Amino acid sequence: MRTAVLISGRGSNLAALIAACARPGARAEIALVISNRSDAAGLRHARAAGISIATVDHRRFEGREAFDRALSEELDERQIQLVCLAGFMRVLSGWFAERWRDRVLNIHPSLLPAFPGLDTHRRALAAGVRFSGCTVHFVRAEVDAGPIIVQGVVPVRQPDTPERLAARVLQAEHLCYPLALDLVASGRVRVVDEQVLIDGAAAPATILINPEPE
Ligand code: GRF
Numbered sequence: 001m002r003t004a005v006l007i008s009g010r011g012s013n014l015a016a017l018i019a020a021c022a023r024p025g026a027r028a029e030i031a032l033v034i035s036n037r038s039d040a041a042g043l044r045h046a047r048a049a050g051i052s053i054a055t056v057d058h059r060r061f062e063g064r065e066a067f068d069r070a071l072s073e074e075l076d077e078r079q080i081q082l083v084c085l086a087g088f089m090r091v092l093s094g095w096f097a098e099r100w101r102d103r104v105l106n107i108h109p110s111l112l113p114a115f116p117g118l119d120t121h122r123r124a125l126a127a128g129v130r131f132s133g134c135t136v137h138f139v140r141a142e143v144d145a146g147p148i149i150v151q152g153v154v155p156v157r158q159p160d161t162p163e164r165l166a167a168r169v170l171q172a173e174h175l176c177y178p179l180a181l182d183l184v185a186s187g188r189v190r191v192v193d194e195q196v197l198i199d200g201a202a203a204p205a206t207i208l209i210n211p212e213p214e
Pocket of ligand 1: 009010042108
């Protein structure tokens with residue numbers, strides 16, 4: 001499946017996806033990386049792997065939908081079948097979510113539906129949760145919502161800091177995103193009544209990650 005990854009920054013999830021798709025038997029091919037910023041640090045991973053790069057600068061467009069239509073055209077021109085948002089810091093319009101329904105994945109650094117939006121790790125610690133993690137889900141018009149494909153769970157440590165929790169969750173992200181992409185690209189995922197079925201079974205795959213002691 002020809003897959004595009006959309007980034008705005010560091011690109012560590014992009015690197016994990018590129019590495020996973022380079023393995024024998026991978027069902028997804030990272031055929032394109034799009035950034036809304038030409039200086040995104042993560043683009044170096046695409047360059048190192050020889051993957052095509054496109055920049056679609058949101059500042060050149062008036063309004064969200066005009067930007068999204070340009071993105072969609074770029075994806076169509078390159079015959080992209082699946083899209084992974086990986087630290088892409090633009091909210092996509094309802095139009096884009098519908099046009100690419102069940103073909104856009106996002107990763108969020110919390111166990112959704114808890115803590116959508118920004119500043120997740122600080123908010124999770126302030127709420128006193130004992131576990132946090134990451135969620136890979138299909139994109140819908142509502143931000144950080146949509147059918148859940150994979151979740152990875154990590155413990156909160158006592159004491160903890162947002163930075164340390166973020167690093168622990170990031171380890172989980174780098175396992176969960178490649179797994180979710182492979183499941184979708186291999187045709188094993190269906191969405192029925194806004195629930196993800198994997199091989200026809202109702203439970204989304206969940207990974208419990210017990211990271212190395214810090
Ligand atoms: C990750 O924490 C991801 O969950 C969130 O943005 C961050 C991107 O990190 N959506 P990176 O650019 O993949 O390193």
